[in-house]
């Protein structure tokens with residue numbers, strides 16, 4: 001199995017003789033053992049197996065194994081949301097007193113998690129523009145920096161991160177690069193091939209694709225040598241008293257230490273595990289991910305070109321357009337397309353956006369993105385409603401910005417819908 005489409009359909013689960021062809025939904029909190037001794041081995045991490053679904057569940061692990069293969073990683077886990085995945089990916093290697101360098105072009109929920117909530121835990125973040133100079137990037141590092149974080153294609157700014165550049169700088173400081181790969185999905189970009197060390201996902205978006213479950217995933221490339229930076233990552237390289245002094249890097253190796261620690265400590269203590277049914281629904285989505293991503297990108301390209309040709313439209317932001325400042329980076333990292341999300345502004349600004357959106361028939365107003373059904377959002381009036389015009393500009397979401405998430409309908413219908421909304425006064 002070498003091609004991404006085959007992996008979308010088949011990876012992670014291979015039924016044995018007489019077993020169900022579809023992945024079984026193991027809707028059970030608990031698992032039975034023949035002796036306390038056998039169960040004790042699981043609690044000591046001396047044997048692998050399931051005992052309580054707050055930590056691990058077979059259905060979730062089957063789907064995690066598929067995502068692991070799609071990204072080309074060595075280990076993976078599911079979480080109950082994308083927020084939980086990003087929190088865990090950072091918190092697994094950072095404690096109070098540590099510092100992280102993050103791209104400023106990231107999802108608003110992640111920005112708040114880092115800048116407000118994790119700050120309360122004593123972890124500091126320095127935000128840099130994804131297209132900052134090398135000097136600015138260097139200057140963001142401190143002796144206590146433990147990771148670099150960015151999004152392949154930022155939601156909603158749609159900036160494309162130069163993954164290779166960020167990876168090289170992170171590695172020169174002895175820390176891993178964590179990439180949220182939600183928008184392109186591994187169908188369009190596999191950050192590990194460009195030097196990223198840990199990948200996260202909000203599986204709520206394209207991976208599910210049908211708006212049926214909220215979920216997240218974390219994948220380890222297995223390429224980061226934690227022991228070479230032992231003093232920076234004591235949680236991975238020194239004994240864990242809560243498991244009789246095991247050392248994760250020694251016991252589970254470079255490919256398994258990060259995810260095992262994340263499950264054994266953070267899932268145990270925070271319990272943000274997905275419902276088995278949700279993991280099953282996510283797998284349904286994954287089976288057609290390669291087909292849907294192709295269509296999302298084709299539709300977005302046609303829609304972006306249409307919008308750019310219209311005099312009512314002031315600007316269009318889509319990395320597939322030659323006019324985009326991110327065109328070259330997108331060609332390098334995502335030659336088959338980035339994602340289905342296009343942003344644009346109308347000549348009439350904020351007020352025109354209101355009128356235009358109320359006329360749309362096929363594209364429906366929703367806070368969701370990356371769905372099979374086309375959806376549209378005016379952040380200044382919804383997710384970013386409490387911000388002033390100046391604050392909106394500062395976070396790269398202008399008052400006029402319309403975010404259009406192109407679904408997998410027929411492009412002609414999407415364009416006709418946009419045209420009639422632009423034309424009606």
Ligand SMILES: *Cc1c(COP(=O)(O)O)cnc(C)c1O
Pocket residue numbers: 081082083084086107109110151155180182183201202203204205214215216
């Ligand atoms: C939606 C999103 C998240 C948060 O994921 P949830 O599943 O909503 O918790 C994180 N990162 C990106 C890029 C997103 O689009």
